[in-house]
Amino acid sequence: MLFNIALKNLLGARLRTILNVFVTAFSFFIILFFLGMYDGMLQHAKNVTIDTEIAGGAYWHPEYDPLDPMSYEDAHSNLPDDIQALIDKKKAFPVLVSQVSIYPGGRIMPAILKGIPPDQNIVNMPTEALQGINDGTIPVLIGKGMAKDSKLKVGDSFTIRWMDSDKTYDADEGTVVYIMDTENFKLDMGHIWVPLNIAQSMLEMKEEATYVTYAKGLTDNINSKQWISRDVNYLVQDMEAIIEADKPGAQIMYMILLALAAMGIFNAQVLSIFRRGKEIGTLMALGMTRSRVVGLFTLEGGLNAVLATMMMIILFGPILWYFGVEGIPLPIDYSEMGLIMAKRLIPIYSIGLIISTMSLVSIIVLIVSYIPSRKITHMKPTDALRGKAIA
Amino acid sequence: MDNTVVSIANLSKQFPVGGGFFTALKDVNLTLNEGGFIGLVGPSGSGKTTLLNVIGGLDSPTKGSVHVLGHSMDNTSHNERASLRRKHMGFIFQSYNLLPVYTVFENVELPLILNNVDPNEREKLVSEAIESVGLSHRRDAKPTTLSGGECQRTAIARAIVHQPSLILADEPTANLDAENSHHIMNILVELNKNLTSSFVFATHDEKIMGYLKRMVYLEDGKIVKDETIK
Numbered sequence: 001m002l003f004n005i006a007l008k009n010l011l012g013a014r015l016r017t018i019l020n021v022f023v024t025a026f027s028f029f030i031i032l033f034f035l036g037m038y039d040g041m042l043q044h045a046k047n048v049t050i051d052t053e054i055a056g057g058a059y060w061h062p063e064y065d066p067l068d069p070m071s072y073e074d075a076h077s078n079l080p081d082d083i084q085a086l087i088d089k090k091k092a093f094p095v096l097v098s099q100v101s102i103y104p105g106g107r108i109m110p111a112i113l114k115g116i117p118p119d120q121n122i123v124n125m126p127t128e129a130l131q132g133i134n135d136g137t138i139p140v141l142i143g144k145g146m147a148k149d150s151k152l153k154v155g156d157s158f159t160i161r162w163m164d165s166d167k168t169y170d171a172d173e174g175t176v177v178y179i180m181d182t183e184n185f186k187l188d189m190g191h192i193w194v195p196l197n198i199a200q201s202m203l204e205m206k207e208e209a210t211y212v213t214y215a216k217g218l219t220d221n222i223n224s225k226q227w228i229s230r231d232v233n234y235l236v237q238d239m240e241a242i243i244e245a246d247k248p249g250a251q252i253m254y255m256i257l258l259a260l261a262a263m264g265i266f267n268a269q270v271l272s273i274f275r276r277g278k279e280i281g282t283l284m285a286l287g288m289t290r291s292r293v294v295g296l297f298t299l300e301g302g303l304n305a306v307l308a309t310m311m312m313i314i315l316f317g318p319i320l321w322y323f324g325v326e327g328i329p330l331p332i333d334y335s336e337m338g339l340i341m342a343k344r345l346i347p348i349y350s351i352g353l354i355i356s357t358m359s360l361v362s363i364i365v366l367i368v369s370y371i372p373s374r375k376i377t378h379m380k381p382t383d384a385l386r387g388k389a390i391a
Numbered sequence: 392m393d394n395t396v397v398s399i400a401n402l403s404k405q406f407p408v409g410g411g412f413f414t415a416l417k418d419v420n421l422t423l424n425e426g427g428f429i430g431l432v433g434p435s436g437s438g439k440t441t442l443l444n445v446i447g448g449l450d451s452p453t454k455g456s457v458h459v460l461g462h463s464m465d466n467t468s469h470n471e472r473a474s475l476r477r478k479h480m481g482f483i484f485q486s487y488n489l490l491p492v493y494t495v496f497e498n499v500e501l502p503l504i505l506n507n508v509d510p511n512e513r514e515k516l517v518s519e520a521i522e523s524v525g526l527s528h529r530r531d532a533k534p535t536t537l538s539g540g541e542c543q544r545t546a547i548a549r550a551i552v553h554q555p556s557l558i559l560a561d562e563p564t565a566n567l568d569a570e571n572s573h574h575i576m577n578i579l580v581e582l583n584k585n586l587t588s589s590f591v592f593a594t595h596d597e598k599i600m601g602y603l604k605r606m607v608y609l610e611d612g613k614i615v616k617d618e619t620i621k
Contacts, residue, residue: 001504012492282488285449286502286549287477289470381449385488 002292006299010307017307020268024308024365027261029316031254031357036320036347037328038250042243043348046236051124052184054235056216059083059092059227064210067238069099069112073163076208082222083212091218093120094209096199102174102192103159104150111146111192113162115199122215125187129178130195138174138198143188147179154179160192164204172202258364266368269301273372280376281384294373301369305362323347394425395458396557396589397446402455404441404612415441416612419455425556427589428580430600433609439593440561442609446591447480447559448472460556477505481550481588483560487542489534489549495521495541496530499548506553520552521545524578540571544578551582560592564599576602 010017064075076096079087086092096115101108118130126141133139137157142150152158154176161171174192182188200206212227222229273280283293327344404416416438423429431439444450445457448464449472457464460479464472476482481502489498499520503513521530524544534542543563550558560579564572576599583590592603600606608616 001507005501005504008497009490009492278486278488279490282484282490284473285447285476285482285484285488287473287475287480287505289473291470382444385449385484 002296002299003303006296006303009296010300010303016268017304020264020304021307021311023264024261024304024361025311025315027257028308028312028357028361029320030257031361032312032320032349032354033323033347034250034253034257035353035357036324036349037345038243038247039350039353040345040347042240044346045239045243048183049186049236049239050216050232052182052187053123054213054232055122056214056218057229057231058214058235059212059222060230061210062226062228064097072097072099072112072210075210076165076203076205077226078207079209079212080226083227086214086218086222087212091122092212092214093117093122094196094212096196096203096205096208097210098162098199098203100160100162100192102150103161104152104156105158107150109150111160111190113160113199113202114191114193115196115203116193117196122213125182125193126178126180127193129180130193133175133177135175136173138172138194138202139177140174141178141180141193142176143185143191144179144181145185145188146191147176149189152176152179160202162202164202166204170202258361261361262364262368266372268304269297269369269372272297272300273375277379277384278387280379281381281386284379284381284384290377290379293376294370297373297376298366298370301373302362302366304369305365308361308365309358320347320349324349395422396425396427396460397421397423397591398456398458399442399446400456402442402445402457403453404438404445404450405453414612416445419612419614421607421614421617423589423591425589426583426587427591428583428602428604429590430592430594430603430606431609432594432600432606434595436611437609438612439595439609441612443559443561443591443593446557447482448476477502478553479556481553481555481558483543483546483550483558483563485562485565487534487539487546487566489542489545491534494531494533495526495537495545495548498534498545499552502549502553508553516552517548520548523551523582524548538571539567540574543567543571543575547575547578547582551586551588554586555588558588558590560590560594562594562596563592564594564596569598572596572598 061075061077063071065071079094083092087094093116098113100111100113102111103109116125116127116130118127120127130139130141138160142152147153150158157173157175159171160174161169163169174194180187200208280293283296284290288296324347327346329344399419399421402416402419403414405412405414419442431442433439441450445452445464446459448459448467452465460475462471462475467475490501493501496517499517500513503516508516518527521527524547526541526544526548529537529541534545537545543566550560564575567575579590580602582588592599594600603620605617605619607614608618
């Protein structure tokens with residue numbers, strides 16, 4: 001019974017209902033859009049990192065700490081047999097890491113040199129560009145960001161200076177053979193990539209490596225005591241942390257939007273109780289109990305949320321769908337800011353996100369509908385009939 | 392058989408005003424019988440609306456006892472009084488108090504919805520009530536499109552649709568012109584003849600006094616004259 005009356009009241013109030021429902025629907029839309037964008041950003045960054053860098057995971061030399069370049073000096077050794085066996089079966093590839101200095105255009109720049117097998121096809125990197133170059137210089141692969149910072153172009157040569165395993169400094173000429181366009185700044189900024197065998201020869205570290213990256217879906221049971229296994233979850237955690245660090249901003253936006261929607265509905269309910277005092281009195285005179293009147297007004301608020309959901313689907317659903325398929329072009333290259341960001345950001349609206357957002361908004365709508373409606377229980381029918389609402 | 396509908400003894404009603412109290416009703420004693428067509432008559436501020444509200448259970452007495460349709464109104468809860476109004480009373484207000492978003496039909500239907508009457512039965516009863524006030528042709532109209540007389544006829548239909556024992560009308564003709572006032576009163580007289588309901592009016596409109604069977608005069612909260620019209 002209350003449901004029919006509430007629905008009739010809502011539909012009958014037309015413009016007031018449309019405005020309330022629109023505000024709530026718009027909040028639904030913005031919240032879903034923003035959170036979808038963050039989820040999309042996170043998912044895209046994860047996908048890019050896995051595709052270009054992590055693959056199925058890695059085994060690290062025990063001394064290796066990617067965040068501490070000083071550790072690179074000691075983070076190398078021959079590979080344990082079972083890991084070597086993976087490499088032989090082309091299920092993994094080794095990488096040798098060292099700190100170097102480069103001198104593009106006569107300037108000095110610190111860089112991280114990484115030796116990688118040019119024929120690897122486990123991660124999506126154009127390492128094949130390093131193959132077959134034999135002009136007496138070291139073939140070097142760099143990213144667009146690094147090329148921009150160092151003002152290097154394909155064919156440019158520059159001096160590379162390194163310290164080998166005997167703690168002896170040495171230098172040689174490197175030539176840029178390819179500039180890769182990657183969304184993963186970790187492969188780009190401050191990195192120079194050379195063929196593994198050349199790196200091993202430069203550093204006097206024959207057959208040695210710093211870490212080994214293995215293919216996705218690897219089922220071989222490696223039980224290496226010396227080298228540390230790092231799975232995908234571990235390897236993406238720093239990148240997740242970057243995205244997470246940005247999330248409070250989104251959450252503040254989320255809370256503001258939610259508060260706006262809640263205030264809109266709260267206002268509408270308070271106004272309703274003031275404006276509809278006579279109606280409340282009439283309903284009481286006709287025999288509706290106070291608790292039922294409270295129930296009616298709360299239900300009207302709740303139905304507001306339901307109608308908002310429907311309006312969101314009809315009005316904003318196509319927009320969400322469009323962005324979900326086409327993505328949103330980003331005008332800035334975020335990789336220079338140290339973020340893995342697609343050129344076109346595709347929001348992801350998971351079922352969990354949709355359900356949790358709608359549930360949260362609906363609960364808040366119900367609460368803000370109930371709080372002002374509760375005042376009706378203190379209302380005298382005679383005052384209400386005179387249109388005198390309580391403060 | 393006792394045909395008393397309302398029985399009031401030594402009723403007083405006070406309202407807090409500023410630091411003190413305003414006495415709206417003083418030692419009122421009154422008995423209303425079944426089928427009555429009674430007017431509570433008096434100038435503004437004489438206490439007639441307050442008396443009507445106390446009878447309708449919309450307000451509580453400060454002192455004295457009030458029995459309506461066999462129920463004591465002195466110590467009943469809000470919910471019990473609401474139930475009594477819902478099942479056994481009908482209200483007609485000076486400013487009609489129709490719900491603006493409902494049609495004539497829906498406004499009249501409301502008491503039946505509140506009483507959980509079956510939809511088919513509702514349709515029949517509402518149609519009869521609307522017909523009895525001559526509004527069948529406006530059943531789908533919204534109150535904003537109705538004249539004052541039509542609004543009040545809708546309010547009457549809403550008050551009688553669930554066939555209550557007691558119908559309370561507060562200044563039902565105050566907002567109407569003479570022609571509409573007489574029309575409304577003729578409808579109410581007719582309904583009083585056909586139904587077993589008792590009608591109690593609070594009024595100071597002289598135009599309608601000729602229709603009343605009994606007039607209870609109030610002045611400053613006291614009954615000063617109780618006159619039965621032959």
